[in-house]
Amino acid sequence: MTRNRAHQKPVPGEERVLQLMRRALNPRSLKTAALGFRVAIGDDAAIWQPGPGYQTVLTCDWFLQGTHFLSDRHPPDAVGWKCLARAVSDLAAMGAQPRCFLLSLALPTSRTGAWLKEFLSGLRAASQKLRCHAVGGDTTRRDDVLINITVVGECRRGRAVLRSGAQPGDAIFVSGRLGEAEYGRQLLRAASRHPNARDTRLRKHLYPEPRLAVGAWLAKNRLATAMMDLSDGLSSDLAKLCEASRVGASINKLALPHVNIEEERAIKFDATDLALHGGDDYELLFTVAKKNVTRIPKALGRVALTPIGEITSQQRVVLVDQRGASRLIQDKGWDPFR
Amino acid sequence: MTRNRAHQKPVPGEERVLQLMRRALNPRSLKTAALGFRVAIGDDAAIWQPGPGYQTVLTCDWFLQGTHFLSDRHPPDAVGWKCLARAVSDLAAMGAQPRCFLLSLALPTSRTGAWLKEFLSGLRAASQKLRCHAVGGDTTRRDDVLINITVVGECRRGRAVLRSGAQPGDAIFVSGRLGEAEYGRQLLRAASRHPNARDTRLRKHLYPEPRLAVGAWLAKNRLATAMMDLSDGLSSDLAKLCEASRVGASINKLALPHVNIEEERAIKFDATDLALHGGDDYELLFTVAKKNVTRIPKALGRVALTPIGEITSQQRVVLVDQRGASRLIQDKGWDPFR
Numbered sequence: 104m105t106r107n108r109a110h111q112k113p114v115p116g117e118e119r120v121l122q123l124m125r126r127a128l129n130p131r132s133l134k135t136a137a138l139g140f141r142v143a144i145g146d147d148a149a150i151w152q153p154g155p156g157y158q159t160v161l162t163c164d165w166f167l168q169g170t171h172f173l174s175d176r177h178p179p180d181a182v183g184w185k186c187l188a189r190a191v192s193d194l195a196a197m198g199a200q201p202r203c204f205l206l207s208l209a210l211p212t213s214r215t216g217a218w219l220k221e222f223l224s225g226l227r228a229a230s231q232k233l234r235c236h237a238v239g240g241d242t243t244r245r246d247d248v249l250i251n252i253t254v255v256g257e258c259r260r261g262r263a264v265l266r267s268g269a270q271p272g273d274a275i276f277v278s279g280r281l282g283e284a285e286y287g288r289q290l291l292r293a294a295s296r297h298p299n300a301r302d303t304r305l306r307k308h309l310y311p312e313p314r315l316a317v318g319a320w321l322a323k324n325r326l327a328t329a330m331m332d333l334s335d336g337l338s339s340d341l342a343k344l345c346e347a348s349r350v351g352a353s354i355n356k357l358a359l360p361h362v363n364i365e366e367e368r369a370i371k372f373d374a375t376d377l378a379l380h381g382g383d384d385y386e387l388l389f390t391v392a393k394k395n396v397t398r399i400p401k402a403l404g405r406v407a408l409t410p411i412g413e414i415t416s417q418q419r420v421v422l423v424d425q426r427g428a429s430r431l432i433q434d435k436g437w438d439p440f441r
Numbered sequence: 442m443t444r445n446r447a448h449q450k451p452v453p454g455e456e457r458v459l460q461l462m463r464r465a466l467n468p469r470s471l472k473t474a475a476l477g478f479r480v481a482i483g484d485d486a487a488i489w490q491p492g493p494g495y496q497t498v499l500t501c502d503w504f505l506q507g508t509h510f511l512s513d514r515h516p517p518d519a520v521g522w523k524c525l526a527r528a529v530s531d532l533a534a535m536g537a538q539p540r541c542f543l544l545s546l547a548l549p550t551s552r553t554g555a556w557l558k559e560f561l562s563g564l565r566a567a568s569q570k571l572r573c574h575a576v577g578g579d580t581t582r583r584d585d586v587l588i589n590i591t592v593v594g595e596c597r598r599g600r601a602v603l604r605s606g607a608q609p610g611d612a613i614f615v616s617g618r619l620g621e622a623e624y625g626r627q628l629l630r631a632a633s634r635h636p637n638a639r640d641t642r643l644r645k646h647l648y649p650e651p652r653l654a655v656g657a658w659l660a661k662n663r664l665a666t667a668m669m670d671l672s673d674g675l676s677s678d679l680a681k682l683c684e685a686s687r688v689g690a691s692i693n694k695l696a697l698p699h700v701n702i703e704e705e706r707a708i709k710f711d712a713t714d715l716a717l718h719g720g721d722d723y724e725l726l727f728t729v730a731k732k733n734v735t736r737i738p739k740a741l742g743r744v745a746l747t748p749i750g751e752i753t754s755q756q757r758v759v760l761v762d763q764r765g766a767s768r769l770i771q772d773k774g775w776d777p778f779r
Binding site for chain 2: 116117118119120146147148149150151152153158159160161162163164165167170193194196197199205207209212215238239240241242243244245249251253255256258260263265266267331332347438439440
């Protein structure tokens with residue numbers, strides 16, 4: 104029904120927002136049939152089918168103004184990139200590949216112009232880089248920008264890596280460097296109102312890259328006994344992995360791959376504390392049976408894989424320093440209700 | 442890791458919220474394996490597989506305090522029931538059956554006690570009634586209660602009913618009565634601070650029931666050429682169906698199944714206006730080829746199925762009154778950006 108032409112009235116607000124979204128994200132220009140979709144944005148629901156021999160993997164994630172990002176500090180395209188990247192990270196942590204997503208977006212009318220366009224540009228960039236395409240969503244008006252993303256992916260039947268498979272004696276690995284995102288967040292907070300989004304020290308905080316290739320390689324080769332992504336910080340997330348596996352862990356302080364912050368004297372941070380408690384890194388934490396440790400390379404692509412300790416049967420998590428002294432690691436990661 | 446026992450510290454906030462959610466919703470007590478799940482609440486992502494010959498259908502829906510419900514008017518268990526029921530309605534509109542859902546919940550610490558328990562009790566009731574079980578989600582703290590629900594369901598391959606299949610000459614049907622939910626909403630607004638949730642006139646606004654059986658019956662028998670659910674109001678939603686099908690519609694004013702509000706003189710409403718523009722009914726709007734119209738019963742179970750007009754080739758939507766005079770129906774349904 105050409106209601107707009109018939110009445111010569113302006114396009115109603117929601118329709119305009121949806122038009123912008125379709126233009127930026129609509130996967131119909133891609134070979135959607137090959138990806139298993141039948142219906143794209145616009146119907147009541149999306150239809151999805153994984154490849155033969157594959158299972159569907161589902162996750163969802165909040166990304167809220169004031170809680171997860173600040174409107175005066177975070178460039179809109181970084182908000183668009185990060186809301187998808189962090190949700191996709193949950194699939195990387197299962198060894199799964201993302202395929203499509205649903206975007207729930209609430210925003211004030213004042214953000215339906217330039218802000219929305221930049222946001223969609225960052226979201227489209229992440230969507231293309233991560234090969235994860237928009238298939239639906241829900242839009243409404245709100246004083247703050249509220250985002251919720253559901254990501255749908257697939258993994259070979261029975262190959263998903265859970266949190267619950269770690270055994271005493273397994274080696275504990277992490278990908279990348281820990282604490283980089285929290286370091287960037289602190290720099291951003293200390294900076295002037297308009298940060299330079301190209302500052303490489305801010306990159307991991309603004310444009311995190313989920314470790315899809317690492318997760319998929321580990322799952323394919325059945326090398327990880329347990330895996331999760333580091334979103335709340337090592338001290339919180341390792342505790343969750345240990346709880347799910349009913350084990351403990353001993354972490355070697357000197358082995359932690361951390362940020363080099365010597366040149367940043369203005370920020371009084373301890374690199375080990377950043378590595379232990381800083382959230383938002385979206386690196387992978389995984390465990391490997393002793394017999395397979397030599398099969399883990401030092402890096403996969405440009406992502407370092409570092410052994411940082413060992414799973415123990417005592418149900419507690421300790422940090423061992425250079426002198427061999429050990430102390431309990433307190434869970435000081437991100438907990439919104441604390 | 443038994444971090445709580447080791448330190449004798451109280452359970453951290455998020456863990457307590459998650460414990461309540463698991464206790465109320467965890468599907469592990471049900472025969473989850475039979476439903477296709479492998480992982481329930483607690484891992485990075487949920488794993489799902491539809492039955493052989495079935496496709497996965499996905500949808501998501503906002504339900505926000507202040508926008509979709511009011512904290513001083515809506516009982517917490519109605520918030521829990523409705524947030525799931527309205528999302529499931531999108532699957533009813535495809536002729537699909539719901540199977541599982543992801544719950545994204547943001548709430549203030551003050552609501553993590555009695556409010557959360559009542560909310561979860563309503564959500565559990567809907568989950569059991571609609572046979573749609575929690576498999577994951579995301580929780581955070583926020584000043585207002587924010588809810589986003591993703592529902593996953595399944596339908597026989599190729600049998601989903603889209604919005605785009607209506608043809609000129611098709612009859613237009615609706616299920617149930619239109620305007621009831623908006624009528625209840627107006628009564629609720631006009632009532633004292635604590636409404637009687639058992640008032641039957643409020644029932645459809647507080648505890649809507651998605652028309653799953655009607656949608657599935659129509660899909661199974663291939664009787665609906667197009668279908669969608671009525672969430673924004675007939676005037677908005679019929680326009681969307683016509684746009685998707687590139688057709689128009691002629692609605693018979695006298696045929697509209699509407700609320701009987703004669704006894705409610707306090708509220709100055711026109712029953713036809715309520716039926717045309719009232720949102721939140723979650724009834725089904727569907728079209729049927731002329732040759733199949735006699736196969737549509739007057740009611741399915743206790744849900745009336747009423748022919749209200751005809752699809753036309755002229756791309757506009759008109760209302761024809763008892764004298765045969767027709768006028769364009771203005772799209773006055775719910776548009777958050779208007």
